[in-house]
Amino acid sequence: GLRKKEVNVLCLxxxxxxxxxxxxQLKPSNHSNHLGPLSADWKHVSQTQTQEIVPTIGFNIERFKSSSLSFTVFDMSGQSRYRNLWEHYYKESHAIIFVIDSGDKLRMVVAKEELDTLLNHEDIRNRKMPVLFFANKMDLRDAMSSVRVSQLLSLENIKDKPWHICASDAIKGEGLQEGLDWLHEQIS
Ligand code: GTP
Ligand code: MG
Structure with a gap:
């Protein structure tokens, strides 16, 4: 029979x-009769949304299915002491979601350093894997625009990969669908 294509996505x-x-936000909501902010084409394999989100220790693995793809998302911890775990998953991943706090001006340079290290890694460089950026927390009053974030991260220098940046508000779920649609199109 027809098997769904298996895709590993690294969330960094x-x-x-x-x-x-x-x-x-990609998981189905707990409230019945409520479809959640995302289309019905993304289904989490088992869980529904949790109310309280805590800093990730190490990483979490989440599985989703769309009509044509079966996704495994590696939700990595961003804490500096766990960032050395990231590279162990580069080889087997097919796409990257890179999330930026658009309100965190002070650490934008740290985010750029981590991004540059990632893009120059031997398991990532010269691969055509798509990179989706979320300029997240766009709801914050002093949030930078996605254009500003992309300038500060020098995204125009990424020539070896398709990439896309979306402004998002993960609490309300805004901007996520646009990004995921782009990613889906890149990997199907
Ligand atoms: P680590 O697991 O430590 O790497 O962090 P993370 O990137 O997974 O961040 P997490 O999802 O735990 O969110 C951190 C905090 O930011 C939480 O208090 C969230 O509620 C908040 N947050 C996430 N997205 C948004 C957003 O779009 N807007 C606002 N205002 N707050 C957000
Ligand atoms: Mg986390």
Whole structure:
């Protein structure tokens, strides 16, 4: 029979940027009769949304299915002491979601450093894997625009991969669908 294509997605970015909140939004909501902010084409394999999100220790693995793909999302911890875990998953991943806290001006340079290290890694460099950026926390009053974030991260220098940046508010679930639709299109 027809098997769904298996895709591994790595979710990276500094601690507190909103990675786990974004992934939690992709899960079906607890409230019956409520479809959640995302289309019915993304289904979490088992769990529903959690109310309280805590800093990730190490990483979490979440599985989703769309009509054509079966996703395994590695939700990595962004804390500096766990960032050395990231590279162990580069080889087997097919796409990257990189989340930025658009309100965290002070650590934008740290986010850029981590991104540059990632993009120059031997298991990532020269691969055509898509990279989806979420300029998250766009609801914050002093949040930078996605254009500003992309300038500060020098995204225009990424020539070897398709990439896309979306402004998002992971708490309300805004902007997530656009990004995921793009990613889905890139990997199907
Ligand atoms: P680590 O697991 O430590 O790497 O962090 P993370 O990137 O998974 O961040 P997490 O999802 O735990 O979110 C960190 C905090 O930011 C939480 O208090 C979230 O509620 C909050 N948060 C996430 N997304 C948004 C957003 O779009 N807007 C606002 N205002 N807060 C957000
Ligand atoms: Mg987390």
């Amino acid at each position: 970015g500094l601690d507190n940027s909103g990675k786990t909140t974004i992934i939690n």
